Amino acid sequence: MSETMTEFARAVQDILAAGQRMDARGWVPATAGNISRRLSDGRIAITRSGCHKGFLQGADVITVDEAGKPHNAGDKPSAETLLHCQIYQQDPTAGAVLHGHSVAATVLSMTEKSPALHLADYEVQKVFEGQSTHEASVPVPLFDNDQDIARLAREVEPSFGSMPAGYIIRGHGVYVWGKDMPTALARLEGLEFLLACMLERRKLGL
Numbered sequence: 648m649s650e651t652m653t654e655f656a657r658a659v660q661d662i663l664a665a666g667q668r669m670d671a672r673g674w675v676p677a678t679a680g681n682i683s684r685r686l687s688d689g690r691i692a693i694t695r696s697g698c699h700k701g702f703l704q705g706a707d708v709i710t711v712d713e714a715g716k717p718h719n720a721g722d723k724p725s726a727e728t729l730l731h732c733q734i735y736q737q738d739p740t741a742g743a744v745l746h747g748h749s750v751a752a753t754v755l756s757m758t759e760k761s762p763a764l765h766l767a768d769y770e771v772q773k774v775f776e777g778q779s780t781h782e783a784s785v786p787v788p789l790f791d792n793d794q795d796i797a798r799l800a801r802e803v804e805p806s807f808g809s810m811p812a813g814y815i816i817r818g819h820g821v822y823v824w825g826k827d828m829p830t831a832l833a834r835l836e837g838l839e840f841l842l843a844c845m846l847e848r849r850k851l852g853l
């Protein structure tokens with residue numbers, strides 16, 4: 648087995664495990680969500696479009712180039728591949744990207760009219776890049792949903808560099824990334840915990 652094949656096989660394992668974990672938490676209902684890993688040669692291993700992320704098989708992970716073009720012409724990568732490519736392009740340290748559709752992200756983003764949610768006073772916000780205290784305010788930008796993914800990517804573009812916790816697409820879901828899959832999963836877990844707290848507090852009228 649060549650070194651590149653070994654790295655791809657590891658990426659597939661990471662993606663399948665992440666899909667199961669996200670499914671177990673209820674963050675990828677039906678065929679929602681998509682998951683990717685960047686390989687050292689610049690290729691991106693990403694989920695095929697339309698798969699249930701809790702039941703992924705090895706063959707459900709394919710590779711695309713940095714612009715999102717599949718290496719095998721017949722392959723249909725995630726419909727949101729361009730958002731993954733954009734993250735890898737904008738953040739050279741990013742090695743894994745996760746996208747989920749949790750209830751908390753969906754509901755909060757539809758009720759919040761301002762351009763961002765602000766996480767403040769929570770200990771767990773320290774899971775995000777550069778955060779060392781609950782006393783800070785961590786912005787999570789909100790972008791209107793758009794079926795035109797290239798246009799949505801253009802809306803997101805100016806916010807790179809100021810999204811320590813990722814971002815949310817309204818009525819849709821979160822995008823989170825990290826240097827590797829464990830880091831991306833920790834950030835997703837942290838963000839989803841905080842969104843769930845925020846939703847609970849709003850239900851209590853707090």
Ligand SMILES: CSC[C@@H](O)[C@@H](O)C(=O)COP(=O)(O)O
Pocket residue numbers: 676677678679680681694695696697698724725726727746
């Ligand atoms: C279940 S509809 C969700 C899709 O429209 C999309 O938002 C999504 O997250 C999954 O798309 P996919 O093409 O499978 O990666």
Ligand SMILES: [Zn+2]
Pocket residue numbers: 679680681727746747748819820
């Ligand atoms: Zn989605």
